[in-house]
Amino acid sequence: MQAFTRLNGLVVPLDRANVDTDAIIPKQFLKSIKRTGYGPFLFDEWRYEDVGQPEMDCSNRPIRKDFVLNQPRYQGAEIMLARENFGCGSSREHAPWAIADYGISCVIAPSFADIFYNNCFKNGILPVVLKDEEMDVLFSETESHEGYKLDVDLEAQTVATPSGQVFTFEVDDFRKHCLFNGLDDIGLTLQQANHIKAYEGKRKQEAPWLFT
């Protein structure tokens, strides 16, 4: 997995609450059996005038010019701002795959849906939770300053604005460790294989019906 350590990147503001994973990547793209290639279809229905189909060439599709991702000033964004409950709905990991494939590796919002939040850490994306009033500052500054960048530091757990304001965020130690080092957590868990076997041995005695 791609590690996330520190990022100084261009910011795109998606000023909406309850952005669901159906909006992030619509269902027709879930038919792919690959992990890559979803970036051109990120927010497909909001980004394009027509209905996207898997594997189509997006370079000549009619775009919705007013959608924030299509605005010239936000091209090349690596950090996205959003409002509460970002990533709600379906568990599809295609949503973080699309976000990462597009080039965004940090999403900052006042709250995330649980499954999406988990899925981000498996794909080199750092989801950052900040307070509503801190989000208001970031939205306002991003919209009023073209080329606005933030400095996100996972080790220090901080988001710093160009003017020097610093906001701190929480992240679980284990998730931080895995993301910071780009670790495969299956490999880590298999180091505990003896514990798992011991658990199964005990559990088979207590509840044998679970193992038939």
Next chain:
Amino acid sequence: MAKTLFEKVWQQHVVSENDDGSVLLYIDRQLVHEVTSPQAFEGLRIAGRKPWRVNASVATPDHNVPTTGLEHGITDPVAKTQVQALDSNCEEFGITEFKMGDKRQGIVHVVGPEQGLVLPGMTVVCGDSHTSTHGALAAIAMGIGTSEVEHVLATQTLIQKKPKVMRITVDGKLPQGITGKDVALYIIGEIGTAGGTGYAIEFAGSAVRQLSMEGRMSLCNMTIEAGARCGMVAVDDKTIDYVKGRPHAPTGDMWDKAESAWRDLRSDDDAVFDKEVHLNTADIEPQVTWGTSPEMVVPISASTPSLSDAKDEVQQEGWTRAFAYMDLKENTPMQAINIDKVFIGSCTNARIEDFRAAAAIAKGHQVADNVKLAMVVPGSGLVKAQAESEGLDKIFTDAGFEWRAPGCSMCLAMNADRLEAGERCASTSNRNFEGRQGAGGRTHLVSPAMAAAAAIKGHFVDIRNWNDQA
């Protein structure tokens, strides 16, 4: 110390604890379908890993399968590739699969309980957010992403942080016409789509006890729409009666031992919850969503809200967008909204009880002229066979509904069943997000009886007055 139901099941599954408070949680059952598994199997292959315990996983294709013309197989080549990938992955890794054409095939969340593959007190996962459904059997059941599907296949465990526990108590007699679906939508309207984020929810109270197992599954199914990954209902006689005799349920002495363990799967009387919510059925009418989030819901007797009622600017903007997308105005009576299509099905409402309720409304009537398509999609081949043995298919087709083959169908429109742009649908599914049932489609979530009544009248009606209107 007194424990909640959630804590009891959780503690029975802790393999080890990490320094930061997260645990390695043992997973008893993984349900697998074609959409969220191919990349997980590919991951196993690349790493040269095998499933940890192959009989813990069971697969069935559901999201992509066609619900009509099955004799032609899957005509969409991309969807076909995905279903074939499930077949070959299950074969390669030795996982039991109920394939297309098998009577046991259907929506994973209908098939699991139906086959007795989900038992009380289990930990259950699936790469699908509606895995919360299985909490109706007092299981900890969670939707996970594809990386975690691979993690469970490889290790039979998940790294998890213990969520907080919320109890939602719904007391009172369930009025006629009020189903598990209405209770679920009402709860979401009360606590919001992020109200349960970070929590496991236990549904309790006399109204929940009155719900059938099917009703409890509908209720737990929509827990994810309230933001919680899992919802649970304590074991009672209904749970035990439901499980007994299922193909994969224990038998003989093993059954007696299991039943005695399951009887303890309820919160202790003095258990303490992180949050408590109390609701009463006296306040619950049949529910209809008006917007593009399940929390945008009102009683059937009400109208769409006024923008001035929004709690803050963010909500007001969300409502403004929803009104525009749904092509609705403020203060529009719900019963004045005409519909174009009707969908009765999905992991929320495609069990036998759902079809009995819808057929009772449809019997002897005709689908309204303005309704272009009213489709009924059973949750599994066995639900379909049961409904046909009761003559429900005949009631539906006589009334002008289409009776289809099992699958997820127009809940998420991955197959050919979908809304066209601008079409308005009364749907028994679980999400009214923009584009969910087809790009530009407009979804109103309701119970099966409410959907059937809307099909007959061509607009939403209050089923509590059905006998006077029909």
